[in-house]
Amino acid sequence: MPAIPNPLDKLPPILKKDLDSNLCVCNEVNKMDIINAIANGAITVEAVRAQTYATDGNGCCKNQVGRLIECITRE
DSSP states (O other): OOOOSOGGGGSOGGGGTTTTSEEETTTTEEHHHHHHHHHTTOOSHHHHHHHHOTTSSSOTTHHHHHHHHHHHHOO
8 A cells, every 4th residue: 555645634633632732642652653554555454563562561552553544554
């Protein structure tokens, strides 16, 4: 899958908040790192985990990562 240009344009306003905050607190992965991983081809939670270690702790951010994937990859 080619890189997705301007992934922030695909997010609703609520998901554009706190981009520099840790979305994955267990592994201290900020939201923008996850968004960039998705934009560069990590289109499953497992692929995001492999690139960023997000969701590799207790998994409390798994639904949020899934929502970002859904928004950014939808046509």
